[in-house]
Amino acid sequence: MAEIIQRHGTWAFDGSTVRITPGLHRSVPLFRQTYGEISVPLEAVSGVVLEPERKRGRLRLRLREGADPLLQATGGRLPDAADPYRLAVDVDRTGVAEYVAEEIRRALLLDQVPKEPAKAYLLPGPPVPVSVRSSDGTVSFDGTRVRIDWADTSERVKRATGPRIIDLGDLVQVEWLPNSGHEDGFLRFVTRETVFSKLPPEKDPYALDLWGSVRRDLLTALVATAVTARLPHPSTRTAAGNHDAGARDPRPAPAIPPAADHHDVLLRRLRELGELHRDGVLTDEEFARTKAVVLRGF
Numbered sequence: 039m040a041e042i043i044q045r046h047g048t049w050a051f052d053g054s055t056v057r058i059t060p061g062l063h064r065s066v067p068l069f070r071q072t073y074g075e076i077s078v079p080l081e082a083v084s085g086v087v088l089e090p091e092r093k094r095g096r097l098r099l100r101l102r103e104g105a106d107p108l109l110q111a112t113g114g115r116l117p118d119a120a121d122p123y124r125l126a127v128d129v130d131r132t133g134v135a136e137y138v139a140e141e142i143r144r145a146l147l148l149d150q151v152p153k154e155p156a157k158a159y160l161l162p163g164p165p166v167p168v169s170v171r172s173s174d175g176t177v178s179f180d181g182t183r184v185r186i187d188w189a190d191t192s193e194r195v196k197r198a199t200g201p202r203i204i205d206l207g208d209l210v211q212v213e214w215l216p217n218s219g220h221e222d223g224f225l226r227f228v229t230r231e232t233v234f235s236k237l238p239p240e241k242d243p244y245a246l247d248l249w250g251s252v253r254r255d256l257l258t259a260l261v262a263t264a265v266t267a268r269l270p271h272p273s274t275r276t277a278a279g280n281h282d283a284g285a286r287d288p289r290p291a292p293a294i295p296p297a298a299d300h301h302d303v304l305l306r307r308l309r310e311l312g313e314l315h316r317d318g319v320l321t322d323e324e325f326a327r328t329k330a331v332v333l334r335g336f
Contacts, residue, residue: 040141042097042134046070046119046126049097051142054080056099058122067120069256073108073164076122082106082160083146084153086139088132095127097135099142103155107163107267112259115216120256155273163267170257173217173250174240177225177261182206184227184265186246195328198314199243204229206268214262216248217255223248225258227265235307241328 041050045063047070049056056078060070082105089096101109101123108122118124127135169178175188175196186202210228217223224239225246232244239247248255308329315325 040138042125042127042131042138044125044127044131047122049099049125049138051138051145053141053145056080056083056142058099058125060122065119067117067256068253069116069120069259070122072257072260073122076161078106079160080142080145080149081151082156083142083151085146086142088127088135088139090132094129095132095135097125097127097139099123102153102160104158104272105156105160107159107161108259108263110159110272111212111214111262111266112216113214115214116259117216117256157273158271159267163263164260166264168260168264170254170261172225172246172248172255172258174246174248177246177258179261179264181264181268184209184261186243192247193240195241195314195320195324196243198317199310202243204244206265209265209269211269212262212265214259216259217250217252219252223255225262231306237328 039050039052041048045061046066047061048059050059051057058076058078060066060074078099078101082101083099084102085100087098087100089098104110125135166179166181169176173189174192175186178185178187183206184202184204186204188197188201190197204227208229208231210230210233213224213226213228215223222239225248226239226242227244229244232242235242235244237245239245246258248258311320311325311329314320315322320328
């Protein structure tokens with residue numbers, strides 16, 4: 039057993055699995071504490087490095103593309119401190135860290151683990167049901183349906199539509215961008231009907247606008263990951279656009295509805311906006327602006 043214990047977490051390798059446990063120190067991000075322990079099978083690993091820094095090192099585990107729904111959902115946009123595959127190492131423990139890294143490298147060679155992208159998720163993602171309260175509302179996922187309950191501070195156009203319920207079978211993909219504290223983030227659920235919609239997150243009834251607590255809004259990545267883990271793996275989808283032979287696009291290609299469906303979706307969206315305008319939910323200015331965005335998206 040190769041193991042390193044630091045205040046931000048513990049990595050233990052038994053020859054077949056890297057077990058990553060978050061630390062209990064108050065500086066460990068809420069997202070990392072909530073995500074909990076992760077067991078990474080050796081077949082999901084592509085490499086491991088110890089990156090030197092000024093006063094300490096950083097142990098970094100690299101996973102094969104497409105092996106982990108967390109990495110697929112967040113697209114490398116998790117802050118370093120919240121990334122479970124990075125561990126800050128005190129300078130007096132770099133020797134232990136290098137030993138752990140070397141044991142993982144040796145096992146990768148002995149088992150001849152391929153570096154090619156995985157054709158299925160090798161990690162399960164967070165368990166369901168999962169529910170997170172964000173600045174724009176509460177989003178929940180039970181394994182089959184996503185539900186969004188809007189907050190009192192959400193835009194009127196969202197609150198007027200009531201709770202949004204989306205069946206997993208209607209989803210094409212999940213888009214997630216963290217709230218950085220300087221720029222707002224969002225969690226958007228792309229369906230076959232909304233795949234061409236370009237509404238801004240604050241107006242989109244299929245998106246949560248993340249503008250409040252950075253610490254709490256980051257938890258929406260839990261829902262994004264849980265949903266992503268249950269959608270078809272990216273390897274089963276045809277990459278969008280024309281790519282050269284051998285080129286890969288890690289993003290899942292949206293299922294594009296037929297042109298006739300585009301027209302039906304457009305009419306339905308415009309009809310909904312018209313009803314909101316007539317009911318006084320949208321002002322003339324809001325109606326005109328939102329309508330223009332919908333038309334532009336189609």
